[in-house]
Structure formats: structure tokens, C-alpha cells
Amino acid sequence: DSGVTQTPKHLITATGQRVTLRCSPRSGDLSVYWYQQSLDQGLQFLIQYYNGEERAKGNILERFSAQQFPDLHSELNLSSLELGDSALYFCASSTTSGQHTAKNIQYFGAGTRLSVL
Amino acid sequence: AQSVAQPEDQVNVAEGNPLTVKCTYSVSGNPYLFWYVQYPNRGLQFLLKYITGDNLVKGSYGFEAEFNKSQTSFHLKKPSALVSDSALYFCAVRLTGMNYGGSQGNLIFGKGTKLSVKP
Numbered sequence: 001d002s003g004v005t006q007t008p009k010h011l012i013t014a015t016g017q018r019v020t021l022r023c024s025p026r027s028g029d030l031s032v033y034w035y036q037q038s039l040d041q042g043l044q045f046l047i048q049y050y051n052g053e054e055r056a057k058g059n060i061l062e063r064f065s066a067q068q069f070p071d072l073h074s075e076l077n078l079s080s081l082e083l084g085d086s087a088l089y090f091c092a093s094s095t096t097s098g099q100h101t102a103k104n105i106q107y108f109g110a111g112t113r114l115s116v117l
Numbered sequence: 118a119q120s121v122a123q124p125e126d127q128v129n130v131a132e133g134n135p136l137t138v139k140c141t142y143s144v145s146g147n148p149y150l151f152w153y154v155q156y157p158n159r160g161l162q163f164l165l166k167y168i169t170g171d172n173l174v175k176g177s178y179g180f181e182a183e184f185n186k187s188q189t190s191f192h193l194k195k196p197s198a199l200v201s202d203s204a205l206y207f208c209a210v211r212l213t214g215m216n217y218g219g220s221q222g223n224l225i226f227g228k229g230t231k232l233s234v235k236p
Contacts, residue, residue, distance in 0.1 A: 002160060033223055043207065045223035056223055090160060106224060108153075108160040 003027065006091050006109035014117055018079040021112045025072055025093030031055070032074040033094075033106060034066055038087040049074055078114070086116045119144045121210050123227035130198045130234050138193040138230045140208030149211040150191040151224065152182055156204045164206075167191060178202070198234045205229045 003026035013019055025032050034046040036059075045058035049068035060066075063081075068074045078085060092106040120143045130136045142148055149168050153161040165176025172184045182193045191208060209224040 002162070004160070006160075035224075042228045043226040045225070048223055058223060092161075105151075105163050105166065107163065110158075110160040 002107040002109060004091055004093050004107050004109035006089075006112050008112060009110065010113045010115070012115045012117065013081060015081055015083060017081050017116075018077065019081065019114065021076040021078070021089050021091075021114075023074045023076070023091030023093075023109060025074070025091075026107055029093035029095050029107075030072065031094045031104075032068055032072070033092040034060075034074070034076050035090040035092065035108075036087045037090060037111070041087075043090075046076070081116045083116050086114055088113050119210065119212060119225050121208050121225055121227040123206075123208055123230045125230050126228070127231045127233065130232070132200050132234050132236050133197050136195050136198040136202070136232065136234070138206050138208075138232060140191045140193065140227060142189050142191065142208075142210045144210055144212065150182075150184065151209040151211065152176065152180070152191075152193050153207045153209060153226075154204050155207065155229070161207065164193070198232075200234050200236055203232055203234045205231050 152164040
């Protein structure tokens with residue numbers, strides 16, 4: 001068990017809908033990362049938050065947004081869903097951000113499998 | 118652009134034989150390199166990392182990896198494979214330094230290599 005908790009495990013929804021994925025990082029971790037894993041794109045970085053603030057953006061669509069709350073949990077919001085958004089969404093956490101970030105291990109949750117029908 | 122390549126989609130090994138899962142990278146500057154493993158319906162589990170120092174890095178479950186700067190490779194190895202090692206393996210690189218538009222924290226992953234160990 002990595003200590004990173006993601007809910008729900010599975011999500012089935014229809015095109016055009018909006019969903020929220022939730023992540024609780026490991027105790028003490030201030031950085032949260034979101035990744036998308038799909039068959040065609042592989043594992044891609046979406047966005048990073050550190051202590052409530054956005055730190056970096058990757059290949060995140062404008063229809064997607066995220067936030068990190070004062071208790072450090074994070075939510076990834078996906079709206080106007082399309083069939084192509086079906087994927088496994090992972091959250092990862094690590095202890096720090098900034099110039100020491102690169103040395104730190106990212107611990108991954110079990111993921112949320114999103115199916116858009 | 119920074120990238121990681123895992124040239125083999127699948128590696129098949131007999132139990133007890135040595136295994137190698139290949140990874141090459143292309144980044145500016147000195148990379149931090151990682152291997153993760155993903156079992157079915159599970160998240161990614163950290164195996165090992167190279168930051169600096171000894172080119173041979175030892176990690177979890179008997180795995181090790183060799184960093185080769187001249188060949189820009191970071192191959193994952195294990196002397197004796199187990200059936201339970203069958204899983205999807207990902208190599209990843211992390212950008213270092215502060216000149217990547219703030220994205221120095223995220224991992225760039227390879228496509229993954231499926232390891233199948235047969236009894």
C-alpha cells in the first residue's frame with residue numbers, strides 16, 4: 001500500500017457529463033501529481049499541485065481542471081467528457097517541491113478507471 | 118524534447134533465467150531515472166532510482182539497474198526471474214534544474230514493457 005488513496009476506483013459515465021476524481025496524498029506529502037494512462041498515449045503527466053498551488057502543467061485539456069485543498073487532498077475535474085477521455089487516472093504524491101523535487105520518489109495511488117460511454 | 122524509450126513491448130523469460138528490460142533516454146543535462154512496476158489493476162510501484170554516484174543501482178524485489186551515460190541507457194535487470202515478476206514495467210526520467218518552466222517535478226514515462234516469466 002503506497003499510502004495514496006484514490007476514489008472512486010471505477011467510474012462509468014456518459015459523453016458530455018462531468019466527473020470529479022479525488023486523491024488523498026500520503027501523510028506529510030505536500031505535492032500531488034495527476035497522470036492519465038491510456039492505451040494510445042501511455043502515461044502522461046497532467047498537472048502538479050504543491051501545498052495548494054498549481055506548480056506545473058502537462059498535457060491537460062482545457063476541459064480538465066484540478067485543485068488542492070487546505071487539507072492537501074486533491075480533486076481532478078473532467079467536464080464535457082468524450083469517449084477518448086476513457087482512461088486510468090493516477091494520482092501520485094511526494095514530499096517536496098522545488099529544486100529538491102527531482103530526487104524524491106513519487107508514490108502512486110491505485111488509480112480511477114474512467115469509462116465514458 | 119525530453120523522452121524515454123522502451124524498445125521492447127514485451128519480454129519473455131523462463132523462470133530462473135536472468136532478465137533485462139531496456140530503457141534509453143534523451144534529456145538535456147543530467148537526468149534522474151526511475152523504474153516503476155505495475156501489476157494488473159494496481160497502481161505503479163517504485164522499484165529503484167538513479168540520482169548520482171554508483172552506476173549500478175539496487176532496488177526492491179532483487180531488481181537492479183545500470184546507468185550508462187555514454188549510451189544514455191538505464192536497463193533494468195534481475196539475475197533470476199520469478200513468475201511473480203510478470204507485470205508491466207515503466208522507465209521514467211525526471212527533469213532536473215529550474216529551467217523547465219516549472220515542470221521539473223513530473224515524470225516522463227516510457228511506453229512500458231510487459232514482462233512475462235514462464236515456469
